[in-house]
Amino acid sequence: MNLIAVTILAPLAAALLILLLRRIPGALALSGATTGLLASLALLADTGAGVSHEIQLPGLPNLPLSLIATPLTTLLSGLVAIIGGLVVVYAIGYMKRDDEKVRFFASMLLFVAAMQTLVLAGDWILLLAAWELIGLASYLLIGFWFRRPGVKSAATRAFLYTRSADLGLYVAVFILIADAGSSDITTTLNTGGGAATAAGLLLLVAAMGKSAQTPLHDWLQRAMAGPTPVSALLHSATLVAAGAILLIRTAPMLPDKVLLVIGIVGGITTLVTGLIALGERDLKRTLAASTSSQYGLMLVAVGAGAPLAALLHLLAHAFIKSSLFLGAGVFQHSRDSTAFSELHGAGRDRPWIFFGFALAALALTGIPPLSGFFSKDAIIAAALISSYAPLFTTFVLASTLLTGAYMARSLRILWQGNIALHNIAGLAWMGAALAGLVILAAVLGAAFPAIEAMFSDPLPGNNVAVILGLVAAVVGLTLGWFVPAQRLLGPLRPWSQRSFAIAGGFNTWVVRPALATARSCERLERALYNEVLALGRLGLNVARSCERLERALYNRVLALGRLGLSLGQAVRLGDERGIDGLIFSLVRGVTYLGSRARRLQSGLIHRELAITVVVTALIFATLLIPILTF
Amino acid sequence: MTPELFPALITGAALFGIGIYGALSQTNLVMLLMGVELILAGAMVNLVAFWHHLHPDTPAGQMFVLIVMTVMAVEMAVGFGVAIARFRAIGSVEMEEAAELKG
Amino acid sequence: MAMISAQTFFISFFGLAAVWFGVVVFRTHSMMRSALALLFSQTAIGAMFIGMQAEFLGVLQIMMMATEMSIMAIFMVMFMMDPGGLGKMDMTHQKRLSVITGLVAFVAIVAVAVFTDWGPLAGSVPDSAQQTEDLGLELMGRSMLIFETAGLTLLTAMIAATAVAVEPIKRNRD
Numbered sequence: 001m002n003l004i005a006v007t008i009l010a011p012l013a014a015a016l017l018i019l020l021l022r023r024i025p026g027a028l029a030l031s032g033a034t035t036g037l038l039a040s041l042a043l044l045a046d047t048g049a050g051v052s053h054e055i056q057l058p059g060l061p062n063l064p065l066s067l068i069a070t071p072l073t074t075l076l077s078g079l080v081a082i083i084g085g086l087v088v089v090y091a092i093g094y095m096k097r098d099d100e101k102v103r104f105f106a107s108m109l110l111f112v113a114a115m116q117t118l119v120l121a122g123d124w125i126l127l128l129a130a131w132e133l134i135g136l137a138s139y140l141l142i143g144f145w146f147r148r149p150g151v152k153s154a155a156t157r158a159f160l161y162t163r164s165a166d167l168g169l170y171v172a173v174f175i176l177i178a179d180a181g182s183s184d185i186t187t188t189l190n191t192g193g194g195a196a197t198a199a200g201l202l203l204l205v206a207a208m209g210k211s212a213q214t215p216l217h218d219w220l221q222r223a224m225a226g227p228t229p230v231s232a233l234l235h236s237a238t239l240v241a242a243g244a245i246l247l248i249r250t251a252p253m254l255p256d257k258v259l260l261v262i263g264i265v266g267g268i269t270t271l272v273t274g275l276i277a278l279g280e281r282d283l284k285r286t287l288a289a290s291t292s293s294q295y296g297l298m299l300v301a302v303g304a305g306a307p308l309a310a311l312l313h314l315l316a317h318a319f320i321k322s323s324l325f326l327g328a329g330v331f332q333h334s335r336d337s338t339a340f341s342e343l344h345g346a347g348r349d350r351p352w353i354f355f356g357f358a359l360a361a362l363a364l365t366g367i368p369p370l371s372g373f374f375s376k377d378a379i380i381a382a383a384l385i386s387s388y389a390p391l392f393t394t395f396v397l398a399s400t401l402l403t404g405a406y407m408a409r410s411l412r413i414l415w416q417g418n419i420a421l422h423n424i425a426g427l428a429w430m431g432a433a434l435a436g437l438v439i440l441a442a443v444l445g446a447a448f449p450a451i452e453a454m455f456s457d458p459l460p461g462n463n464v465a466v467i468l469g470l471v472a473a474v475v476g477l478t479l480g481w482f483v484p485a486q487r488l489l490g491p492l493r494p495w496s497q498r499s500f501a502i503a504g505g506f507n508t509w510v511v512r513p514a515l516a517t518a519r520s521c522e523r524l525e526r527a528l529y530n531e532v533l534a535l536g537r538l539g540l541n542v543a544r545s546c547e548r549l550e551r552a553l554y555n556r557v558l559a560l561g562r563l564g565l566s567l568g569q570a571v572r573l574g575d576e577r578g579i580d581g582l583i584f585s586l587v588r589g590v591t592y593l594g595s596r597a598r599r600l601q602s603g604l605i606h607r608e609l610a611i612t613v614v615v616t617a618l619i620f621a622t623l624l625i626p627i628l629t630f
Numbered sequence: 631m632t633p634e635l636f637p638a639l640i641t642g643a644a645l646f647g648i649g650i651y652g653a654l655s656q657t658n659l660v661m662l663l664m665g666v667e668l669i670l671a672g673a674m675v676n677l678v679a680f681w682h683h684l685h686p687d688t689p690a691g692q693m694f695v696l697i698v699m700t701v702m703a704v705e706m707a708v709g710f711g712v713a714i715a716r717f718r719a720i721g722s723v724e725m726e727e728a729a730e731l732k733g
Numbered sequence: 734m735a736m737i738s739a740q741t742f743f744i745s746f747f748g749l750a751a752v753w754f755g756v757v758v759f760r761t762h763s764m765m766r767s768a769l770a771l772l773f774s775q776t777a778i779g780a781m782f783i784g785m786q787a788e789f790l791g792v793l794q795i796m797m798m799a800t801e802m803s804i805m806a807i808f809m810v811m812f813m814m815d816p817g818g819l820g821k822m823d824m825t826h827q828k829r830l831s832v833i834t835g836l837v838a839f840v841a842i843v844a845v846a847v848f849t850d851w852g853p854l855a856g857s858v859p860d861s862a863q864q865t866e867d868l869g870l871e872l873m874g875r876s877m878l879i880f881e882t883a884g885l886t887l888l889t890a891m892i893a894a895t896a897v898a899v900e901p902i903k904r905n906r907d
Binding site: 637639651653665675678685696722 | 858868883893
């Protein structure tokens with residue numbers, strides 16, 4: 001069995017089994033995820049040793065589908081598999097009290113399979129298909145608790161945001177395939193000139209959508225309405241990573257101008273969303289804004305010309321953010337809310353969980369020897385040596401400062417408060433998963449040199465970068481711990497709470513036009529419907545008048561029939577009375593005559609003799625008349 | 631008009647008329663039979679007259695008379711037989727009472 | 734008065750006698766006398782036959798009638814209510830009709846007899862011996878069938894009369 005096939009098919013098969021059997025969803029999910037994980041790690045080992053795998057499937061004519069295992073793709077595949085597996089373990093505990101485990105685990109595993117396909121894709125068509133599938137999985141998972149208010153709109157919003165941005169991807173792919181004549185990604189990376197620029201910008205648009213960059217960052221905030229495992233897996237480590245992955249993979253192709261634009265977009269995002277995170281009132285939303293910010297940082301790294309740095313930061317950030325979300329999930333179960341107002345002192349309830357959370361937070365800020373330090377350091381170094389060093393360096397340092405600030409603020413709120421100990425179901429599972437991720441987040445830095453060896457490009461490193469990064473991080477942490485958010489943000493706070501919406505934001509730019517179009521279409525359809533009804537009524541009227549006509553004819557025919565019947569009756573009467581009368585009168589006449597003639601039959605002999613004589617005489621007279629010779 | 635025949639024929643006619651009168655007017659069966667006798671006698675007279683004056687060579691005329699005579703005799707015999715039977719049954723031979731065949 | 738032959742005279746005389754006796758038959762009240770009157774009437778008719786040179790027939794007539802009338806007389810006495818005729822009851826019915834019918838018949842026949850041309854009269858009559866011989870030959874020859882029939886009829890009549898006249902057998906009703 002090809003390892004690539006197992007990596008993708010194991011979670012998919014598990015998802016189907018869960019749907020079919022509808023029992024032991026947790027166990028099935030875990031087995032599917034584990035199998036995929038093992039296959040993925042084997043793939044990684046193979047690629048590290050220099051062996052590459054490939055699967056080719058028949059697709060469109062001259063555009064076959066393919067899955068390839070290169071250092072980049074297998075690294076990402078390993079990332080997806082590890083985080084996926086640990087989040088499934090966490091989810092078994094998190095969802096212990098929930099009734100719809102089957103739907104949840106099936107959707108999660110579907111997502112894992114689709115994500116694996118996306119990272120391992122060798123050609124654009126398969127990548128596009130996987131891109132769509134992860135969007136669908138995100139919609140299903142964000143809207144998991146669809147009966148709660150606001151959840152459905154959050155899922156739809158997320159879907160629409162990313163969907164509009166996906167147009168960019170479609171056009172970019174079209175341009176690339178048309179230019180290169182093949183859908184193979186590696187081949188298309190040779191595109192140059194105007195096509196590359198156009199494709200690059202459009203790919204950026206798609207990345208902005210998927211990775212929640214400004215101005216498309218709002219959907220990620222709303223997406224926190226889903227269950228915490230979903231946030232941990234999708235909206236920190238994998239789905240939102242898809243945008244960055246896209247840019248990292250196509251980085252060789254992108255011309256300088258495009259890189260500049262990418263860097264600027266990433267920089268603006270990191271600042272804006274960092275400020276949002278600082279002013280947020282909800283723990284998970286803070287983490288979501290932080291995610292956007294970190295991805296912005298990755299885009300800056302790509303713009304600075306160091307996609308490897310971006311990749312390392314992506315890997316580190318994935319583990320860190322997942323751990324942060326898992327910890328947040330425990331606090332959520334503990335206090336039944338994610339709002340900061342409820343979470344004061346939640347850290348003191350579960351010290352070990354808080355310890356893990358704090359460790360991950362420090363890693364994010366960039367404190368050595370945690371993994372985040374190494375990746376942040378690489379990015380700062382890359383910014384320093386890039387063509388637009390001042391701009392990019394400002395972005396990166398400001399981002400580091402803000403990261404420290406909002407993470408410290410979250411830690412302060414979680415620590416400073418009263419203990420309110422609740423019993424949490426499945427804490428063992430959750431704690432185990434969290435521990436795994438935190439450990440990985442902490443020690444991944446040790447693996448970075450090995451990863452660096454897999455690629456041909458060296459990683460930038462600079463002592464100045466190290467010092468600058470550390471200073472910025474410490475300043476940020478101090479500010480966040482000691483200074484409340486109002487003072488820090490000042491007049492920007494209300495605007496930030498609206499996630500810096502411009503001129504009404506998404507509502508005005510997208511929602512209202514779309515709804516207006518939908519309404520006018522509905523009016524048109526209604527008009528058509530009425531027309532059709534009118535036609536139908538016309539037809540009915542025609543039919544009714546025909547029916548009336550037919551009834552009239554029927555009545556006429558009946559009348560004719562009755563006329564015939566009465567005629568027949570008259571004839572019968574005439575026959576009965578007329579002819580019968582005639583015959584009866586005849587009979588009466590004969591009877592009368594007979595009774596009269598009877599009187600002759602007196603029986604008296606003399607009378608009869610007399611009659612005889614008279615009649616004989618008459619006969620003789622009659623006979624003799626001719627003989628007489630008068 | 632052949633006057634030679636007149637006496638016989640007129641006698642015959644007279645006898646015939648008297649006979650009819652008697653047959654129709656008598657109440658008694660025997661008297662009625664007498665009337666019939668007279669009728670037959672009148673017929674015989676006529677026959678003989680015709681034979682004698684017109685066809686003396688034809689013995690068939692006399693034959694006819696013999697037949698009539700036979701008829702007379704037969705009729706009398708049967709008639710009296712009936713009279714006896716009737717008398718035995720009813721006690722009289724009056725024609726007035728003989729209405730059994732009234733239809 | 735033209736010369737009437739003796740034959741014609743006798744015929745007329747006996748004819749009148751026959752008619753007169755015939756009338757007497759029905760006019761008298763006595764039954765005996767009626768029978769006798771009838772006898773005499775028939776005898777007169779026989780005499781007429783002889784007068785018309787039909788001797789055989791005449792003799793036959795007289796002999797037969799004599800016997801018949803005698804028997805009739807006996808029957809008269811047997812069946813008549815008033816054989817002597819001593820009562821004055823009128824034993825007739827439908828008198829007017831009978832009289833009229835008789836008269837009409839008489840007149841009609843006389844009219845026919847008088848006004849018909851009976852054809853040429855014959856010459857002579859063969860003598861009696863010849864007549865009898867011819868009659869016998871006629872009887873045995875051409876008229877055999879007639880007489881055989883007559884004989885059969887006579888037989889039937891005799892049997893019938895006897896059967897009718899015989900007293901019915903009294904059945905034993907035990």
